[in-house]
Amino acid sequence: MVEPDGKLKKRTLYSDEIREVIKQAIISEELKPGERVVETRWAKKLGVSQSPVREAIRDLEMMGFIENRPYQGAFVRKMDKKDVIDAYYVREALEMAAMRYAVEVITDDQLEDILNVMEEMKQAVKDGNFELFVEKDSLFHEKIMQVSNNELLIKLWNQCKIREYTSISAWISDLTLETLAERHNSLYLALKTKNKEMAIEAVTEHFEVLIEEMNNIS
Amino acid sequence: MVEPDGKLKKRTLYSDEIREVIKQAIISEELKPGERVVETRWAKKLGVSQSPVREAIRDLEMMGFIENRPYQGAFVRKMDKKDVIDAYYVREALEMAAMRYAVEVITDDQLEDILNVMEEMKQAVKDGNFELFVEKDSLFHEKIMQVSNNELLIKLWNQCKIREYTSISAWISDLTLETLAERHNSLYLALKTKNKEMAIEAVTEHFEVLIEEMNNIS
DNA sequence: GTATTAACGATTATAGATAATTTTGACAAG
DNA sequence: CTTGTCAAAATTATCTATAATCGTTAATAC
Numbered sequence: 001m002v003e004p005d006g007k008l009k010k011r012t013l014y015s016d017e018i019r020e021v022i023k024q025a026i027i028s029e030e031l032k033p034g035e036r037v038v039e040t041r042w043a044k045k046l047g048v049s050q051s052p053v054r055e056a057i058r059d060l061e062m063m064g065f066i067e068n069r070p071y072q073g074a075f076v077r078k079m080d081k082k083d084v085i086d087a088y089y090v091r092e093a094l095e096m097a098a099m100r101y102a103v104e105v106i107t108d109d110q111l112e113d114i115l116n117v118m119e120e121m122k123q124a125v126k127d128g129n130f131e132l133f134v135e136k137d138s139l140f141h142e143k144i145m146q147v148s149n150n151e152l153l154i155k156l157w158n159q160c161k162i163r164e165y166t167s168i169s170a171w172i173s174d175l176t177l178e179t180l181a182e183r184h185n186s187l188y189l190a191l192k193t194k195n196k197e198m199a200i201e202a203v204t205e206h207f208e209v210l211i212e213e214m215n216n217i218s
Numbered sequence: 219m220v221e222p223d224g225k226l227k228k229r230t231l232y233s234d235e236i237r238e239v240i241k242q243a244i245i246s247e248e249l250k251p252g253e254r255v256v257e258t259r260w261a262k263k264l265g266v267s268q269s270p271v272r273e274a275i276r277d278l279e280m281m282g283f284i285e286n287r288p289y290q291g292a293f294v295r296k297m298d299k300k301d302v303i304d305a306y307y308v309r310e311a312l313e314m315a316a317m318r319y320a321v322e323v324i325t326d327d328q329l330e331d332i333l334n335v336m337e338e339m340k341q342a343v344k345d346g347n348f349e350l351f352v353e354k355d356s357l358f359h360e361k362i363m364q365v366s367n368n369e370l371l372i373k374l375w376n377q378c379k380i381r382e383y384t385s386i387s388a389w390i391s392d393l394t395l396e397t398l399a400e401r402h403n404s405l406y407l408a409l410k411t412k413n414k415e416m417a418i419e420a421v422t423e424h425f426e427v428l429i430e431e432m433n434n435i436s
Numbered sequence: 437g438t439a440t441t442a443a444c445g446a447t448t449a450t451a452g453a454t455a456a457t458t459t460t461g462a463c464a465a466g
Numbered sequence: 467c468t469t470g471t472c473a474a475a476a477t478t479a480t481c482t483a484t485a486a487t488c489g490t491t492a493a494t495a496c
Contacts, residue, residue: 050449267450268452268478289457
């Protein structure tokens with residue numbers, strides 16, 4: 001499988017890789033909301049058979065990117081304002097659960113790790129690097145979730161986090177990134193001081209603001 | 219497709235049906251935790267091809283029944299005490315979110331519906347019908363979730379609810395079913411009086427007790 | 437003209453066969 | 467007795483082909 005020039009040449013693509021390709025197509029809006037995702041088309045396009053494409057589509061359905069109707073096909077999920085707000089409510093519940101537990105068990109190493117991510121996030125804002133900000137923001141919350149050490153919690157959280165991708169770019173411009181970044185301070189502070197009430201307050205406020213801003217778009 | 223005797227004779231099984239068959243095998247412990255679920259075996263056993271069995275297994279993985287490792291196979295998930303407690307914490311978070319919203323929007327019809335289910339649940343206890351109790355208990359909570367009108371919330375809740383199946387039978391005998399049934403009263407009352415604080419209190423207590431009892435087992 | 441049905445094309449879902457990967461077990465070397 | 471190598475067996479992942487289903491359009495009956 002290793003060619004003379006040292007490059008890897010794979011015989012075929014795995015369903016995981018196909019999933020990522022289609023996912024990127026959705027995120028980049030190459031595939032638009034409501035549009036159909038035809039198994040055979042993508043199979044031909046990627047030079048693979050129908051089976052792994054089918055699996056990829058099923059995975060994307062579970063992740064919330066796609067809606068699947070029996071014998072009718074798969075469609076890129078349309079996400080309206082309510083969907084996004086609903087997702088925020090769920091995320092609030094899950095991150096609240098994580099934080100309540102995290103303040104009791106977080107280690108110094110984990111605290112430092114999270115602080116670093118927050119600094120990188122602020123730097124990304126200063127540099128005006130939107131992509132990097134989104135990545136670091138996501139990582140910041142992910143680190144907190146991981147402290148909870150609750151596999152199921154993390155799994156579900158990942159499923160509702162996804163829904164941001166397609167919407168965030170639409171409204172982020174109306175906010176100053178700085179404000180968003182600064183808001184993570186209180187989350188970090190609650191963890192650092194191991195203050196449960198502050199943690200609850202911080203999460204509540206974090207999402208109140210996000211939901212509020214989402215409501216003001218229309 | 220309809221035979222002379224009037225029975226339906228299907229050409230083949232759909233993956234959904236296969237999923238249910240395997241799920242039942244897991245719940246009934248015909249397939250034990252840790253045991254392997256071999257695609258080709260089940261295909262032969264059910265007289266279908268590998269494809270729909272594979273899909274069924276993937277679905278069961280998403281539902282938390284099965285653990286899948288690439289090129290190694292699928293195994294019935296082992297569920298230890300921590301897994302069950304973790305699931306309770308997540309359920310608490312999700313049901314809390316649902317209740318907070320439900321008290322504000324619940325209609326009289328929905329209230330009556332929930333009351334009826336609660337009565338049926340208590341009746342099942344009186345009759346000593348364990349299976350029916352579990353079904354009604356599940357339905358009770360499901361109805362509350364539905365009031366929230368948050369699709370994502372319901373979807374995730376369904377995923378963590380599943381984890382009870384395999385564990386509940388192991389410890390339920392140590393509790394009086396009556397106590398369990400009675401505990402739903404405060405949940406209903408909070409909804410009826412549309413009292414947010416009472417709702418929060420009720421959910422918190424409900425799961426505190428469940429988690430406590432889970433901890434007191436082995 | 438409208439409603440109902442039949443046939444077609446496109447696509448999904450499954451079947452049957454092949455390729456890729458891991459696991460197992462026998463055997464040899466240390 | 468342990469470790470490592472190799473081939474065979476078992477199983478997963480994918481490929482190709484076929485069957486089932488849906489949506490549409492055209493034809494027919496009323």
